[in-house]
Amino acid sequence: MIIKNIMSEDPVCIDKDQNVCDALRLMGKKNVSRLLVINTNSEHERELVGIVTEKDIAIKLGSSRYGNMAPSHFHVSTVMTGELITADPDMDAGNAASLMLENNIGSLPVILDGEILGIVTKSDILDICRGRAYEKYTAGDVMSTEMITVSPQERVVHARRMMIDAGIGRLLVMDGGELAGILTAKDMTRAVINFRKVVPDKHKPSRIRNLLVEDIMKQNVRTVEADTPVTDLASMMMETGYGGFPVVDGELEGIVTKTDILDLIVEIEGVF
Incomplete structure (x- = not known):
């Protein structure tokens, strides 16, 4: 194609x-x-x-x-x-x-x-x-198990640095071993813009530096199971606009992103 x-x-x-x-x-x-x-x-x-x-x-x-x-x-x-x-x-x-x-x-x-x-x-x-070539693959086949996580009490400025250093656009938020939310670059951008609208100028630098992950993260995160077909994952990403889903089977097992699926596409399509 x-x-x-x-x-x-x-x-x-x-x-x-x-x-x-x-x-x-x-x-x-x-x-x-x-x-x-x-x-x-x-x-x-x-x-x-x-x-x-x-x-x-x-x-x-x-x-x-x-x-x-x-x-x-x-x-x-x-x-x-x-x-x-x-x-x-x-x-x-x-x-x-x-x-x-x-x-x-x-x-x-x-x-x-x-x-x-x-x-x-x-x-x-x-x-x-x-395509049919992808029907046999699941989230468990392509997910990343080496996850970069952050706690709800971590400062957003630190989370931002973690994203930059890792070259990623989202962090899973873990609290006591449980998935508490997800934080994306989009969340940070919108939060900082909105924050500046309501906080007086003289207080903005210190207040933004002390903004916590739990203040802006998304809760009630949509997850998938390890046996979810890649074909379904691709459709879900296209329909929702989400760039990734945590993979949970009782406990957090990994995260599957568009990048993970692109890796599979490159492998199957025989790129040269």
Whole structure:
């Protein structure tokens, strides 16, 4: 399968000079987690200059350099990734998955002769898992058992550093050996934005530094069992927009993410 058959043909774009609040509002309105960044002042219509994700924004908002600035005060160009890895529309989907895994990215802008044709994401590639070759695989076959966890009483700034160091977008929250919740980069971004709206300026730095994981984590986490078919997992991820599910059979056994399923796709599709 080639990616022009599964890509999103109308990617959501934002100008590099708009601010981060504009980006977050657009993500929420369009229900996406990333935006292509364009330069509308260029002589080339829709010149692609970068990509910005919720994870990018979370990392910047929590940094010491930008942490005290209002998100409306800095441009998308400040938080975007400018060194883009792109794909040709005729690239095999398995090779696109391999490229994402190698570079720890969640999407590839699809470009032909300098024109933006679309974007292909991990979610788009999951569609391959509807094939019969994947029916025999389960969550237990692909899940990660080496999990990075955090306690509810840990500070969010520490959780953010853990995500950055591990190159991941979510942490399982464990309390007394039990799964208490999940914390994502999106949760952190939304929490910091909302926090700044209600806390007086002079108190923002200290209050944000002392924000706890339990204050913003998602509770009542949706889980799957180890024998859940990969085909069902892929459908659940595409339907819910979730990037991963804890695997629980009485106790926490692992976590299965889009990345884990992409690993399987690369193996089965015989990437070269």
